[in-house]
Amino acid sequence: MPRMCPVVTGDTALARRSYQNRTKYAILLIVVSNVLRYNMVAALQISLDNLRDIPAFHALPDEQLMSLAAVMVRRQYAAGHIIFMEGDQAESLWFVASGRVKIIKQSLHGRVQGLCLMDRGKCFGSCPLFDMAKNPATAQALNDVTLFVLPEAALEHMKAHDPHLVKALLHIYSQRLEHLARVSEVLGAWTVPDRINDSLLTYADRDARDPVVELTQEKLASLSGTVREVVSRHLRLLEKAGIVRIEPRRIVILNIDALMPPCACEDQRKPA
Amino acid sequence: MPRMCPVVTGDTALARRSYQNRTKYAILLIVVSNVLRYNMVAALQISLDNLRDIPAFHALPDEQLMSLAAVMVRRQYAAGHIIFMEGDQAESLWFVASGRVKIIKQSLHGRVQGLCLMDRGKCFGSCPLFDMAKNPATAQALNDVTLFVLPEAALEHMKAHDPHLVKALLHIYSQRLEHLARVSEVLGAWTVPDRINDSLLTYADRDARDPVVELTQEKLASLSGTVREVVSRHLRLLEKAGIVRIEPRRIVILNIDALMPPCACEDQRKPA
DNA sequence: CGCATGACGTGATTTAAGTCACATCGTCAC
DNA sequence: GTGACGATGTGACTTAAATCACGTCATGCG
Numbered sequence: 001m002p003r004m005c006p007v008v009t010g011d012t013a014l015a016r017r018s019y020q021n022r023t024k025y026a027i028l029l030i031v032v033s034n035v036l037r038y039n040m041v042a043a044l045q046i047s048l049d050n051l052r053d054i055p056a057f058h059a060l061p062d063e064q065l066m067s068l069a070a071v072m073v074r075r076q077y078a079a080g081h082i083i084f085m086e087g088d089q090a091e092s093l094w095f096v097a098s099g100r101v102k103i104i105k106q107s108l109h110g111r112v113q114g115l116c117l118m119d120r121g122k123c124f125g126s127c128p129l130f131d132m133a134k135n136p137a138t139a140q141a142l143n144d145v146t147l148f149v150l151p152e153a154a155l156e157h158m159k160a161h162d163p164h165l166v167k168a169l170l171h172i173y174s175q176r177l178e179h180l181a182r183v184s185e186v187l188g189a190w191t192v193p194d195r196i197n198d199s200l201l202t203y204a205d206r207d208a209r210d211p212v213v214e215l216t217q218e219k220l221a222s223l224s225g226t227v228r229e230v231v232s233r234h235l236r237l238l239e240k241a242g243i244v245r246i247e248p249r250r251i252v253i254l255n256i257d258a259l260m261p262p263c264a265c266e267d268q269r270k271p272a
Numbered sequence: 273m274p275r276m277c278p279v280v281t282g283d284t285a286l287a288r289r290s291y292q293n294r295t296k297y298a299i300l301l302i303v304v305s306n307v308l309r310y311n312m313v314a315a316l317q318i319s320l321d322n323l324r325d326i327p328a329f330h331a332l333p334d335e336q337l338m339s340l341a342a343v344m345v346r347r348q349y350a351a352g353h354i355i356f357m358e359g360d361q362a363e364s365l366w367f368v369a370s371g372r373v374k375i376i377k378q379s380l381h382g383r384v385q386g387l388c389l390m391d392r393g394k395c396f397g398s399c400p401l402f403d404m405a406k407n408p409a410t411a412q413a414l415n416d417v418t419l420f421v422l423p424e425a426a427l428e429h430m431k432a433h434d435p436h437l438v439k440a441l442l443h444i445y446s447q448r449l450e451h452l453a454r455v456s457e458v459l460g461a462w463t464v465p466d467r468i469n470d471s472l473l474t475y476a477d478r479d480a481r482d483p484v485v486e487l488t489q490e491k492l493a494s495l496s497g498t499v500r501e502v503v504s505r506h507l508r509l510l511e512k513a514g515i516v517r518i519e520p521r522r523i524v525i526l527n528i529d530a531l532m533p534p535c536a537c538e539d540q541r542k543p544a
Numbered sequence: 545c546g547c548a549t550g551a552c553g554t555g556a557t558t559t560a561a562g563t564c565a566c567a568t569c570g571t572c573a574c
Numbered sequence: 575g576t577g578a579c580g581a582t583g584t585g586a587c588t589t590a591a592a593t594c595a596c597g598t599c600a601t602g603c604g
Contacts, residue, residue: 105460128425171402247554489581505584
């Protein structure tokens with residue numbers, strides 16, 4: 001049977017040992033991760049400036065920020081740790097202060113489908129906001145990450161007393177909905193190379209003049225719904241065409257226009 | 273270049289004439305549909321009983337129902353008509369009174385990826401609820417359909433005055449989010465036959481003892497992210513195995529357990 | 545330093561699944 | 575009845591992309 005694939009993270013060693021037993025290893029890793037997730041490093045106070053860094057809170061008056069700071073908690077996770085799992089009881093709303101968090105779905109066969117990445121300022125963990133009982137997906141720290149946590153109880157209180165803020169959060173989730181719809185389309189209707197290009201664009205850090213994607217090829221593959229080897233080969237093609245430069249654990253985009261999705265360009269097939 | 277595919281609806285004739293020109297026909301159809309969508313048949317009053325049929329409104333006191341009935345509008349669309357298009361200005365919240373509506377994403381190449389079906393009682397058109405500017409996907413009448421429309425203005429009013437109802441609606445969208453996350457996983461990590469089975473389960477009408485899927489193979493293919501021929505072949509296999517019975521425009525499920533997703537059954541590969 | 549480990553490159557092979565090209569049925573309109 | 579058209583069945587072919595099996599190259603560490 002086909003389509004078995006990379007395990008949660010860092011599976012090179014496992015892969016080297018055994019391909020047949022991947023499933024078992026996957027299950028194992030999930031269990032291990034479940035333990036790791038309580039392994040946070042610290043829980044400290046949060047300053048107002050910290051909160052102002054988060055777009056949703058940016059325009060809030062100081063008094064509201066202070067009440068938020070009083071109930072929110074700072075947590076840190078090491079790279080690879082599972083923050084919450086799909087199917088878990090939904091507890092709180094999470095904000096990324098630094099680092100990146102990967103939102104994934106894992107089919108029990110061990111295959112991982114990345115849904116999106118959350119970086120600085122983004123919030124995730126939709127569930128309590130919607131009265132959702134269980135998390136719809138898994139969140140994993142991509143690198144070392146600092147999160148601010150808004151516990152469910154506080155959120156409940158906010159829903160009743162601060163509709164304005166709730167509205168801002170809902171807006172964020174509208175984008176989430178849109179993004180997921182897009183992922184579905186891309187996975188269903190695009191070719192794999194197009195999907196890889198799209199992921200490059202989506203996850204590029206565009207601050208610099210040469211945008212950079214700080215991801216291993218493994219993780220890029222998961223976000224594109226494919227496997228490492230294919231990503232590797234496709235990137236090599238792009239590099240030969242002068243569109244990207246491959247560096248360890250990162251890809252530098254040299255010609256961003258060349259990656260633009262096939263929609264834009266009417267027809268990339270031979271015109272004749 | 274591969275992966276070109278079924279056009280919006282009823283493309284058999286087109287397909288017969290020309291495979292090469294599909295793209296052009298697809299674009300054409302989209303334009304045509306854009307005209308058709310204003311072609312609703314009637315706009316009539318709505319009774320309280322009509323509203324009570326919708327789960328979200330079920331527990332509402334009469335007075336609230338009456339105020340809803342005052343602002344909501346009934347519309348009817350013929351099979352195949354586009355109700356709204358991806359990218360359109362989001363105008364209102366829609367409820368399905370009868371018939372079924374298909375939510376789709378169309379990549380400009382003419383390929384259609386079905387996201388979900390909405391049947392009686394479901395609501396769609398998330399957007400105004402979230403302050404979303406544009407529709408994230410397209411809605412098309414699958415068969416003749418009657419819809420109740422809650423215009424944006426009324427919704428705006430409701431958001432301020434009836435938090436309880438808004439909460440109920442948000443809950444619906446939490447399920448939407450969950451469903452989309454699932455679609456993404458399924459498209460990215462499952463094999464095509466599994467995806468078809470999953471679609472059969474998802475869209476079966478389970479009221480009868482033998483559940484029935486009232487869909488053409490074409491539409492089933494779109495919902496599964498594949499093409500008609502593959503669906504046809506796979507269904508034939510299922511029929512030979514005694515799991516379904518194929519009838520024109522519908523599939524009768526005889527052994528629903530046999531369709532259950534691969535997750536459930538630990539391992540469907542040979543145990544040795 | 546050696547060795548484990550994790551990231552990446554690549555050829556060979558396999559196969560799932562899309563594409564093409566017709567054929568077969570109903571049924572509905574005229 | 576007889577086209578027309580829409581839904582479906584199917585064989586033959588093609589190919590994108592996954593899998594397998596290694597090899598290379600860094601980096602960290604006892």
